[in-house]
Amino acid sequence: METLRERKKRRTRESLLRAALELFTTQGYEHTTVDEIAEAVDVSQRTFFRYFAGKEEVAFAVQNITEAAFVAAVRARPPHEAPMKALRQAFLEGWDAIRETVESIVPVELYLRMYRTIESTPALLAAHLRRSAATEETIARLLAEREGVDVDTDPRPRLAVAVFAAVIRVTERQCCVREDFGPEALRTLSAAHLDQVGSALTGNWRGA
Amino acid sequence: METLRERKKRRTRESLLRAALELFTTQGYEHTTVDEIAEAVDVSQRTFFRYFAGKEEVAFAVQNITEAAFVAAVRARPPHEAPMKALRQAFLEGWDAIRETVESIVPVELYLRMYRTIESTPALLAAHLRRSAATEETIARLLAEREGVDVDTDPRPRLAVAVFAAVIRVTERQCCVREDFGPEALRTLSAAHLDQVGSALTGNWRGA
DNA sequence: CAGGCTAGTGACAGTCGCTGACAGTTGACA
DNA sequence: TGTCAACTGTCAGCGACTGTCACTAGCCTG
Numbered sequence: 001m002e003t004l005r006e007r008k009k010r011r012t013r014e015s016l017l018r019a020a021l022e023l024f025t026t027q028g029y030e031h032t033t034v035d036e037i038a039e040a041v042d043v044s045q046r047t048f049f050r051y052f053a054g055k056e057e058v059a060f061a062v063q064n065i066t067e068a069a070f071v072a073a074v075r076a077r078p079p080h081e082a083p084m085k086a087l088r089q090a091f092l093e094g095w096d097a098i099r100e101t102v103e104s105i106v107p108v109e110l111y112l113r114m115y116r117t118i119e120s121t122p123a124l125l126a127a128h129l130r131r132s133a134a135t136e137e138t139i140a141r142l143l144a145e146r147e148g149v150d151v152d153t154d155p156r157p158r159l160a161v162a163v164f165a166a167v168i169r170v171t172e173r174q175c176c177v178r179e180d181f182g183p184e185a186l187r188t189l190s191a192a193h194l195d196q197v198g199s200a201l202t203g204n205w206r207g208a
Numbered sequence: 209m210e211t212l213r214e215r216k217k218r219r220t221r222e223s224l225l226r227a228a229l230e231l232f233t234t235q236g237y238e239h240t241t242v243d244e245i246a247e248a249v250d251v252s253q254r255t256f257f258r259y260f261a262g263k264e265e266v267a268f269a270v271q272n273i274t275e276a277a278f279v280a281a282v283r284a285r286p287p288h289e290a291p292m293k294a295l296r297q298a299f300l301e302g303w304d305a306i307r308e309t310v311e312s313i314v315p316v317e318l319y320l321r322m323y324r325t326i327e328s329t330p331a332l333l334a335a336h337l338r339r340s341a342a343t344e345e346t347i348a349r350l351l352a353e354r355e356g357v358d359v360d361t362d363p364r365p366r367l368a369v370a371v372f373a374a375v376i377r378v379t380e381r382q383c384c385v386r387e388d389f390g391p392e393a394l395r396t397l398s399a400a401h402l403d404q405v406g407s408a409l410t411g412n413w414r415g416a
Numbered sequence: 417c418a419g420g421c422t423a424g425t426g427a428c429a430g431t432c433g434c435t436g437a438c439a440g441t442t443g444a445c446a
Numbered sequence: 447t448g449t450c451a452a453c454t455g456t457c458a459g460c461g462a463c464t465g466t467c468a469c470t471a472g473c474c475t476g
Binding site: 080081082083084122125126127129130133147148149154155156158159160162163165166167169170173174192193196197198199200201202203204205206 | 288289290291292330333334335337338341355356357362363364366367368370371373374375377378382400401404405406407408409410411412413414
């Protein structure tokens with residue numbers, strides 16, 4: 001059971017979050033001031049900073065959740081599964097669950113719009129990539145543990161995760177550029193790209 | 209022939225650059241103010257911003273040069289070479305030339321120290337990853353042109369570059385952590401890691 | 417070589433992200 | 447009901463960055 005205080009807090013936080021995403025996606029991240037966000041929810045600027053460490057953090061609040069969900073999905077894969085297969089399955093099968101989690105906080109449509117804003121705003125893209133790098137590290141350690149190898153001496157965990165993440169990023173970007181950025185497109189495209197990694201690494205591509 | 213004005217300008221710029229890197233690497237990026245950098249060279253803060261768009265830009269001034277050199281090295285590879293091989297050779301063989309280029313601006317030792325500072329400063333790491341992403345895009349287009357494929361419909365150029373970049377990044381990070389961060393270590397390690405990508409992607413790793 | 421032109425600079429004021437300090441208010445709980 | 451802790455607003459300040467304006471130093475022409 002939630003106390004009144006907690007309810008109020010949660011409401012303020014979610015209002016700030018939604019207002020921020022709405023402003024970011026409509027008028028751009030850089031052109032949105034923290035004062036504006038606070039004003040839209042009718043709290044002081046200082047209060048905003050009590051809920052979010054900074055302007056950047058609110059932009060990634062939803063991604064935080066999806067990333068955590070993905071890590072959990074990897075952790076839940078059967079331990080006998082081969083590493084790359086586990087990553088692949090966690091991503092493809094976990095997609096719907098992640099989507100539901102997002103929907104409980106903000107409309108998925110707003111989330112997708114925000115994703116595009118991140119891709120097209122240098123400062124946010126930079127932060128996104130750094131955060132991805134941190135997640136990669138987490139998953140690399142997870143895989144290493146699963147497979148019983150040492151993450152600091154055996155490069156394979158980090159290599160595998162780095163390659164997987166690279167493929168996902170390429171896919172995400174392609175989805176962002178196109179108009180048909182739906183859950184299905186991302187799933188089928190990433191499956192296709194994961195299949196093509198092998199052939200992309202060997203030989204030249206002219207002989208079709 | 210360089211005019212007096214141009215000489216003065218170049219000297220001011222390089223002084224600012226060296227002073228900035230020196231301060232960043234000794235007392236940290238965050239704890240160094242633009243005022244300090246300007247003061248160290250005895251110019252006004254406003255002048256600093258006339259030479260560098262921001263505090264971040266001066267931190268990556270040297271990386272700018274090395275990245276450009278790498279892109280040029282890839283462009284110079286014989287066109288019949290397979291894509292991944294071209295990347296690999298450009299990186300391994302171009303290393304010495306890049307090193308010389310750096311030395312002409314700042315001591316290599318300072319460059320390496322700065323590299324570590326970048327890796328260990330969140331804001332700089334984020335910027336570094338974003339810049340790397342931009343370079344990846346450049347090289348992907350270059351490879352696509354070489355191979356005569358369309359970069360927007362064929363995912364292989366971006367996939368190959370992304371994988372290559374991921375391997376290099378993993379290697380760089382490992383070199384940063386260790387103490388023996390010399391030119392040799394990076395070269396041999398990246399070669400080894402590039403060889404291991406294949407085996408990292410297939411099967412599980414337990415059966416040694 | 418005198419005088420004008422312009423690039424480069426410094427000084428100053430202002431915006432925005434962000435933080436610390438302090439005081440007021442509101443919900444929780446005895 | 448009164449106390450306490452959590453939450454909030456106000457204010458003052460720092461650092462990154464920008465616009466403006468006046469001034470100086472190098473250059474270029476007559």
